[in-house]
Amino acid sequence: MRTGLPVVLVVALLAAGVGAYRFEWGPRYLPGLVADPATEPEAVLPPAGLELPAWAEPAPVAQPLASAGTLDPDRVARALRRPLADPDLGPHVVGAVSTLDPASPTWSTADDTYVPASTTKLLTMGAALATLGPDHRFTTRVVRGDRPRDVVLVGGGDPLLASQPLTVEERAATYPERADVATLALATAEALGGSGRVRVRYDDGLFTGPTDNPAWRRDYVPDDVVSPITALMVDGGLEPDGDSRSDDPSLAAARAFADALRAAGMTVAGEPRPATAPDGADQLASVEGAPLGEVVERILDVSDNEGAEVVGHQVGLAVSGEGSFAAGASAVLSTLAGLGVDTSGDQVLDGSGLSRRNRVTTATMLGLLRLAAGPGHDDLRSLVTGVPVAGWTGSLTYRFSDGPPVALGLVRAKTGTLTGVHALAGLAVGRDGVPLVFVLGADRVAAEDGLAAQDALDRAAGALAACRCAAASG
Structure with a gap:
């Protein structure tokens, strides 16, 4: 029976120290998570003349564990009783657990609706992958304007568009690749002959509605x-200082493009101004961003709010032709429903989970995670490969330090955090080798108990990794 487990079993290999893997988001984007060269193993080339034997498939040393199973809800209840009863979680705690088998029973709390916070990103990214496909790329263009010397920078809603190209050192340590407006400016200058006087206009009309x-x-x-969310943002809307955010990301992107045109030898007159690209205008240059599957991994791992909102707008465009908060949220739910995920009890108003008015059922999260980790939906696999690994990557890098050691590397989960709201949704490989999909949330946590509440949820997820919660089947 095919179960779609190769991706999940990679997590087990991580825990055993086999094939160490870590997303490298790059020193420019997440300097706090870049490895310290002083503590990393030195890269040493093999001696000259060394001949290594050809690779041969080794014989198995043991029979593989059964990878499918039927959940025993009583075992789950016993495993989760103590961590979910922690008073630091507050008066409203939800949980649900199942296996990858759609016919398996599900253990859940009586009330299964919660404020999802950033676990909302799973829904947004799942709908984007299903609608656009993991190989889709977003394109930023430059076209000729209505007036002879006008060039129009046209935003394509690339969530990772950068202002500057990566250095050689940054390129070696950054995933995924980034398109940038400086490279776009060089190509534009070349198309214009390398010199001359131009006016920069910019078109961010791909998205509509409020930016807040x-x-x-x-x-x-x-x-x-x-x-603010627009179709033309560089560096996620951050200002060059890396701390503050632009009040007008589209204008900031156009200014960065204009500066790069000047550096490329063009004379740029005046300030960039908004405009609408003429229909059928000649294209001067374009740059493409990373494949959506890689973008999804990045957004989930670091919980990128701006990236999630831009992708949510793209889902709205693909489904209804409207790129807005409202259209995106509606399209996400309708897309998931079309995949067979039960969204009947959900209210979603954004793509990132910043809204406290969002309400999602645990059945929705379990249904989507089961599809992503199971067979038949390789297009959704980035949901599994992108969520953080306990004690290893992204927003879980420094968590699970006090929980069961078995959880390290065997729990993959998207975090959800707002003041008073804490959640985890993902997968855990149990002691019997059976992968479990789970959702855990507490949305009435006292502000002073936030870290303790996170620890309690970590212990609960770790308890699933330590549990023989399923009766394995063929």
């Missing part, structure tokens, strides 16, 4: 918690 989600707290954008 009405369902967010009013202070999120003004206080630089999240950038």
